Amino acid sequence: MQNCEEEFVRPQAHRTHRLSEDWLSVLIALVVVSLVWIGTWLGWSGTVRWPLFSWFT
């Protein structure tokens, strides 16, 4: 990511000790999906909105 030219790097066929950005994105998204699912089940829907404040409407 430090190099601005080739940003999207396909995972190569070797392992590293770090969690790849690819897996990290899946992990974050699935945690978010689970939280939303639990939150909705608990009746907390409508907390996340687009936009947050409606300044210009």
Next chain:
Amino acid sequence: MFDRPSQRTGWILGFLLIGGMTILIAEIDAGISAWFRGHGVSKNPLEYPLIAVALGLFVNGALRATKTHVLVQPAIRTELFLKVGLVLMGARLNITEIMRSGAGGLLQAVIMVSAVFFFTWWVASRLKLSPQLKAVMACAVSICGVSAAIAAAGAVLAKKKEITYVTALVIVTAIPLMILMPILARLFGLSASVAGAWFGGNIDTTAAVVGAGTLHGPRAQEVATVVKMAQNALIGVAAFLLASYFVVKVERKPDERPSPTMIWHRFPKFVLGFVLVSILASFGAFSPAAVKTMDALSKWAFAMAFFSIGLELSLQEIGQMGWRPIAVYLSATTFNTVFALGVAWAIFGALGM
């Protein structure tokens, strides 16, 4: 995660900057949407990625002028924001939506997406565009504009300048089409169903499709939205096929055999997350409120990604891409417009589906 304490500080500052600016982008987007609603267009055709990139470019200039750009660099995680947004976007790509759109919508979606995708790919090959740009452009024109462009860009690992270029073309082209197509539909004397199917099959962004439908009438808006939704549902399938094609064909070294291990290591894993969430949504695992929340969250993640793209973008690089992508895009859009009219007339007019 951080090699030096200054990186941690940079990450915190950069993340606060990106978060704060994304809040501003959402507010500006809502303000523009309200303006369009006030003028009879129910959705904002000037979609938020354009605002996000423009604001990112502005902040980019300010940071470079004050020599503070390097400080926030650790927080510019465009790829991560984009992929998180894509997995979350899977929640609104309900595959059963195609079934609900009826036989006409399904038939039109499959014919249009296949024909326009391969036509765009063919023209782009003739004009020697990079495989990644070809894929992003073909998906954007054939499926549904910005969302499809983002999904394809992630699947084939396109460059930031390529996503920005295609996104800008999609949004800029959709606005005149949104205004012109309802006028042409009336001039041609098309029925509301045929006109709606034409808008849904041709205009690239969902907001502009709804806008064109609104300008024509309620029936056209209904058909246009249904046809567009059926096309949108094909994003997951397209992303999966493109990712597989690029791993096995485009990026394979000459002496390399595509073994299952090689495919697994190189396959972008977020596509699996995206398909998984889409399948869960299709089987009704999420309530409408949960889908709405995930849709909003994916929009937040995409806005952060596009703002980050602006933070690193150089207008000079975009300029160096030249006229060929524009020529491909305009040819594909012209083909799409004429072909969509024929298909809409045949399916919703002659066959009466």
